[in-house]
Amino acid sequence: MKAKELDKKFDKGKDISKYFDLTKAKRPKKGGIRRKHMKMISAIIKHFKLDDVRAALVKAGIMGMTITEVKGFGRQKGHVEVYRGAQYEVRFVPKVKLEVAVPDELAGEIVKIIAESARTGEIGDGKIFVFDILDTVRIRTGERGEEAL
Numbered sequence: 335m336k337a338k339e340l341d342k343k344f345d346k347g348k349d350i351s352k353y354f355d356l357t358k359a360k361r362p363k364k365g366g367i368r369r370k371h372m373k374m375i376s377a378i379i380k381h382f383k384l385d386d387v388r389a390a391l392v393k394a395g396i397m398g399m400t401i402t403e404v405k406g407f408g409r410q411k412g413h414v415e416v417y418r419g420a421q422y423e424v425r426f427v428p429k430v431k432l433e434v435a436v437p438d439e440l441a442g443e444i445v446k447i448i449a450e451s452a453r454t455g456e457i458g459d460g461k462i463f464v465f466d467i468l469d470t471v472r473i474r475t476g477e478r479g480e481e482a483l
Contacts, residue, residue, distance in 0.1 A: 372480060378430070380460065391434065397483070427458060435470065445464060
């Protein structure tokens with residue numbers, strides 16, 4: 335279905351759950367058609383490395399990403415800073431969380447690109463996590479799977 339046809343079919347404010355089953359990812363039956371696998375790559379990096387990582391991902395052909403400002407701690411467990419002559423402990427270090435959904439075959443390359451462009455060689459460079467994505471739905475068109483990325 336094309337976007338204009340879907341816009342006509344779905345009025346704003348109406349329940350669309352009868353058209354899309356968003357509660358469960360459908361797994362193929364044994365011997366059936368298999369959907370391509372996708373990965374969600376989530377990276378926690380330093381703020382000042384975000385532009386380098388973004389540029390490297392765009393150069394690699396990544397079309398979209400989500401950025402969130404986060405706070406946390408790892409092995410460094412925070413640090414002590416001096417502000418206006420007073421010392422205080424920063425227990426949660428500010429970082430940036432970057433999320434990218436990619437086809438399975440690109441996941442290794444994207445992880446390598448993020449690791450290389452975010453690395454400073456110092457404590458607190460961050461972590462990269464890779465998750466399986468069971469299904470993806472583009473809300474506007476109803477496309478599913480890799481086509482929705």
